[in-house]
Amino acid sequence: MRDVAVVGVGMTKFGEIWDKSLRDLYVEAALGAIENSGVDHIDSMIVGCMSGGLFVGQEHLGSMLADYLGIKNLPASRVESACASGGLAFRHALIEVASGMSDIVMASGVEKMNDISGDGATYALATAADQEYEVFHGATFPGLYALMAVAHIEKYGTTRDMLAAVAVKNHDNGALNPNAQYPFKITMDTVKSSVMIADPLRILDCSPITDGAAAVILTTVDIAKKLGKPYVKITGSGHATDTIALHSRDDMTTIASATVAADKAFKMAGKTIKDVDFAEVHDCFTIAEIMVMESLGLYAPGKAGEAVLKGETALDGKFPINTSGGLKSKGHPVGATGVAQIVEIYKQLTGQAENGRQLKSNPKVGLAQNMGGSGGSSLVHILEVA
Amino acid sequence: MYSARDWREYPRRYRLEAGKCKKCGKILFPARLICPKCGAREFETEMLPDTGKVLTFTVIRTAPSQFTDIAPYAIAIAELTNGVKLTAQLVDCDVNTVKVGMEVRIEFRRVQTDAYSGILSYGYKFVPKWY
Numbered sequence: 001m002r003d004v005a006v007v008g009v010g011m012t013k014f015g016e017i018w019d020k021s022l023r024d025l026y027v028e029a030a031l032g033a034i035e036n037s038g039v040d041h042i043d044s045m046i047v048g049c050m051s052g053g054l055f056v057g058q059e060h061l062g063s064m065l066a067d068y069l070g071i072k073n074l075p076a077s078r079v080e081s082a083c084a085s086g087g088l089a090f091r092h093a094l095i096e097v098a099s100g101m102s103d104i105v106m107a108s109g110v111e112k113m114n115d116i117s118g119d120g121a122t123y124a125l126a127t128a129a130d131q132e133y134e135v136f137h138g139a140t141f142p143g144l145y146a147l148m149a150v151a152h153i154e155k156y157g158t159t160r161d162m163l164a165a166v167a168v169k170n171h172d173n174g175a176l177n178p179n180a181q182y183p184f185k186i187t188m189d190t191v192k193s194s195v196m197i198a199d200p201l202r203i204l205d206c207s208p209i210t211d212g213a214a215a216v217i218l219t220t221v222d223i224a225k226k227l228g229k230p231y232v233k234i235t236g237s238g239h240a241t242d243t244i245a246l247h248s249r250d251d252m253t254t255i256a257s258a259t260v261a262a263d264k265a266f267k268m269a270g271k272t273i274k275d276v277d278f279a280e281v282h283d284c285f286t287i288a289e290i291m292v293m294e295s296l297g298l299y300a301p302g303k304a305g306e307a308v309l310k311g312e313t314a315l316d317g318k319f320p321i322n323t324s325g326g327l328k329s330k331g332h333p334v335g336a337t338g339v340a341q342i343v344e345i346y347k348q349l350t351g352q353a354e355n356g357r358q359l360k361s362n363p364k365v366g367l368a369q370n371m372g373g374s375g376g377s378s379l380v381h382i383l384e385v386a
Numbered sequence: 387m388y389s390a391r392d393w394r395e396y397p398r399r400y401r402l403e404a405g406k407c408k409k410c411g412k413i414l415f416p417a418r419l420i421c422p423k424c425g426a427r428e429f430e431t432e433m434l435p436d437t438g439k440v441l442t443f444t445v446i447r448t449a450p451s452q453f454t455d456i457a458p459y460a461i462a463i464a465e466l467t468n469g470v471k472l473t474a475q476l477v478d479c480d481v482n483t484v485k486v487g488m489e490v491r492i493e494f495r496r497v498q499t500d501a502y503s504g505i506l507s508y509g510y511k512f513v514p515k516w517y
């Protein structure tokens with residue numbers, strides 16, 4: 001396998017972007033990444049998108065997006081793993097470059113979620129769960145994470161304040177991210193008094209419905225050196241699935257797919273969680289961030305919530321998590337999220353994070369964890385300074 | 387939705403039919419073509435027991451359109467007496483009284499109506515065991 005680097009990144013503003021279509025958002029992010037990297041062409045592109053079909057009635061995204069990017073006859077693929085589609089696109093771009101099949105590949109993701117009603121979006125997102133044995137009975141996505149939250153609270157005594165602290169911390173970070181959908185701070189009281197969606201999860205425990213796109217350019221370390229732009233090395237990649245239905249799992253208080261994907265990524269990188277300096281994790285709901293912290297081995301089961309309350313994962317904490325604002329504040333255009341996580345890791349490792357959210361600790365190793373559904377799939381990537 | 391998608395589920399939703407692996411004895415709901423525990427492919431049909439206890443639950447306050455008329459409603463994952471776990475609504479009680487560990491029984495109820503085809507879909511729901 002060849003050593004692979006990320007040489008450039010691009011992303012749109014995340015939010016309710018009424019004046020831009022899926023194709024506009026995608027091309028804006030893609031051109032941004034290509035220009036940022038200094039490459040004069042790409043050999044192929046992989047697009048992560050959960051549901052162009054349900055959100056905007058458009059499939060065949062490889063063809064359409066390469067067309068609107070102005071590149072004829074490009075090998076362009078679309079991959080899907082629900083909310084982990086972006087992470088999956090990144091992994092497939094990595095495999096393609098590492099294998100020698102292509103030298104320069106764009107990993108990208110896009111989702112346009114506001115062109116349908118809230119009910120339509122709820123339906124589209126719920127297709128990531130078991131349609132006949134969960135969704136049929138009236139389970140929603142917040143509902144599935146609420147089932148995990150109640151189980152976690154019952155087993156470990158996780159508190160309302162611990163959940164709220166995740167949202168407050170991520171908004172503190174997102175307030176410093178010019179691309180965030182909700183770039184403002186919130187208080188513990190605001191979270192705890194916001195409208196209940198699925199007990200115990202309130203609206204401010206949930207990531208929003210978001211339009212947006214993100215893209216990154218992958219190439220060999222040898223080519224990256226010649227380009228003369230800042231680059232980071234991709235040293236670990238792990239991917240694992242789990243049962244589609246939450247009720248089929250032995251333990252509903254942990255994300256086993258994240259644990260297995262992380263183990264694979266650490267083994268590939270020759271590292272452990274102790275070697276990692278910071279992470280972007282999939283905080284689709286506040287409870288998810290707590291469970292993923294434990295599933296990655298960063299904290300013992302039941303201990304992550306207390307750590308968030310103490311500020312250990314804040315921007316100035318000993319292990320910063322979601323410096324970008326996470327899905328909660330930055331926004332969660334599902335297919336783009338996994339790629340946007342890589343954008344943030346790249347910026348932090350190359351000293352380019354905006355508005356004072358650059359980590360002062362001179363980080364060397366970053367981790368991105370992206371998951372689909374209620375944890376039915378996870379991708380973990382480890383990136384390091386060159 | 388075409389009616390086939392509904393009636394194909396009748397064995398599970400109407401009769402609680404599970405598949406018991408002839409080799410290792412694992413009970414699968416729904417039945418499958420291959421056992422995830424031992425890889426065997428022969429099963430016998432076994433009916434699920436109708437009682438169990440709540441492992442976790444939530445109350446859905448913001449519901450999909452087919453369920454807005456009954457919201458707020460409780461959704462629970464229960465473990466039945468044979469170890470099978472499944473997700474369903476927990477009804478016939480105040481949603482504020484639902485607890486982990488609560489004993490439940492399975493009843494046959496109308497679950498939802500498809501807005502486009504008008505198909506009435508029936509299936510299982512949990513009710514408190516004492517009820």
Ligand SMILES: [Zn+2]
Binds near residue numbers: 407
């Ligand atoms: Zn078996």
